[in-house]
Amino acid sequence: MSKHQTINHQELELLEREVSAKQPAKRVNIVSLKLVRESSVLYKERQIKSPEDAYKLLKPFLIEADRELFVVVCLDTKNQPTAIICHVGSLNSSIVHPREVFKPAILSNSASIIVAHNHPSSDPTPSREDIEVTKRLVEAGRIVGIELLDHLIVCEERFVSLKEKGYI
Numbered sequence: 524m525s526k527h528q529t530i531n532h533q534e535l536e537l538l539e540r541e542v543s544a545k546q547p548a549k550r551v552n553i554v555s556l557k558l559v560r561e562s563s564v565l566y567k568e569r570q571i572k573s574p575e576d577a578y579k580l581l582k583p584f585l586i587e588a589d590r591e592l593f594v595v596v597c598l599d600t601k602n603q604p605t606a607i608i609c610h611v612g613s614l615n616s617s618i619v620h621p622r623e624v625f626k627p628a629i630l631s632n633s634a635s636i637i638v639a640h641n642h643p644s645s646d647p648t649p650s651r652e653d654i655e656v657t658k659r660l661v662e663a664g665r666i667v668g669i670e671l672l673d674h675l676i677v678c679e680e681r682f683v684s685l686k687e688k689g690y691i
Contacts, residue, residue, distance in 0.1 A: 621663035
């Protein structure tokens with residue numbers, strides 16, 4: 524080792540001692556990730572082939588809520604639902620972030636997802652925010668390799684498919 528390398532090595536050791544003397548060590552958690560099944564439902568159709576199929580599956584989860592709920596349906600390569608995850612919002616909005624939407628899809632090895640939310644007002648007309656969120660989710664899906672197939676706005680008697688409206 525040259526004299527120059529020895530000096531740099533000694534300086535580095537002194538610097539490390541100074542830093543460790545000023546800051547206590549940082550504890551880093553060792554974790555594992557998993558989905559936890561809370562319950563299950565039987566889906567006799569087995570496969571989602573249309574927005575109407577998705578509406579029939581999701582309607583029971585969404586129509587009686589007194590606030591906005593946002594649901595993610597994780598699908599396998601044959602468009603069979605493998606998991607449904609529900610996020611509770613407020614009276615007239617639900618905070619939707621791609622990170623939260625795609626987390627369960629990634630953990631359940633989904634090929635694609637369908638998202639849906641209710642409008643407690645019983646008017647399924649998409650808002651500007653609904654359209655913007657849909658576009659963000661489409662782009663995020665492209666990045667992580669999980670396609671957003673549709674975004675439904677569900678009310679008791681009717682629904683709107685943002686795919687059918689041309690937003691996807």
